[in-house]
Amino acid sequence: xxxxxxxxxxxxxxxxxxxxxxxxxxxxxxxxxxxxxxxxxxxxxxxxxxxxxxxxxxxxxxxxxxxxxxxxxxxxxxxxxxxxxxxxxxxxxxxxxxxxxxxxxxxxxxxxxxxxxxxxx
Amino acid sequence: xxxxxxxxxxxxxxxxxxxxxxxxxxxxxxxxxxxxxxxxxxxxxxxxxxxxxxxxxxxxxxxxxxxxxxxxxxxxxxxxxxxxxxxxxxxxxxxxxxxxxxxxxxx
Numbered sequence: 001x002x003x004x005x006x007x008x009x010x011x012x013x014x015x016x017x018x019x020x021x022x023x024x025x026x027x028x029x030x031x032x033x034x035x036x037x038x039x040x041x042x043x044x045x046x047x048x049x050x051x052x053x054x055x056x057x058x059x060x061x062x063x064x065x066x067x068x069x070x071x072x073x074x075x076x077x078x079x080x081x082x083x084x085x086x087x088x089x090x091x092x093x094x095x096x097x098x099x100x101x102x103x104x105x106x107x108x109x110x111x112x113x114x115x116x117x118x119x120x121x
Numbered sequence: 122x123x124x125x126x127x128x129x130x131x132x133x134x135x136x137x138x139x140x141x142x143x144x145x146x147x148x149x150x151x152x153x154x155x156x157x158x159x160x161x162x163x164x165x166x167x168x169x170x171x172x173x174x175x176x177x178x179x180x181x182x183x184x185x186x187x188x189x190x191x192x193x194x195x196x197x198x199x200x201x202x203x204x205x206x207x208x209x210x211x212x213x214x215x216x217x218x219x220x221x222x223x224x225x226x227x228x
Binding site for chain 2: 035044045046047050059061062095104105106107108109111112113114
């Protein structure tokens with residue numbers, strides 16, 4: 001069974017940093033592209049970033065480009081999101097999601113339960 | 122960027138009703154579209170991929186259609202467990218973009 005478990009969320013002040021992780025199991029992590037998607041309280045879904053299976057290809061939403069960095073550790077079966085220069089508008093539940101391919105297809109098939117990031121002074 | 126316009130933003134329906142939700146893309150996306158269901162406090166769940174293919178394990182009352190710029194999700198006979206918010210997602214190109222969501226409520 002595919003399992004995705006996010007961690008690292010919490011309360012941070014504007015301008016601060018936070019590192020999210022997504023621990024995975026039940027599939028060969030190194031063979032699949034991965035993604036981060038967020039959802040602000042009471043709002044819709046917003047794609048944040050994607051990384052190919054090898055880490056060679058990466059995409060970011062304009063809203064986070066230059067502030068967030070996606071990475072993966074295929075030896076540890078984990079996905080990360082380093083978030084710097086956080087703003088109030090980054091407040092959201094952050095989900096990691098699996099792509100059913102090593103290439104970046106955008107087919108978000110499996111999702112974790114999310115971790116809440118709150119940016120507030 | 123490809124914009125996804127989803128309608129309606131909310132609807133009220135009764136158990137047994139037929140429900141249709143529409144997503145329009147700002148440019149052609151072939152059939153590179155998925156539909157997701159999200160219940161409060163839960164992660165989204167994929168229902169439909171490639172615009173019309175039913176995800177394994179999803180009840181057959183859910184169906185998707187369309188290609189190019191206009192897509193629909195149909196629930197043929199609404200069940201109590203179907204009250205949720207539904208989103209479309211285009212993956213023709215990055216940035217991936219979601220529709221604004223449709224909240225299906227009990228009438």
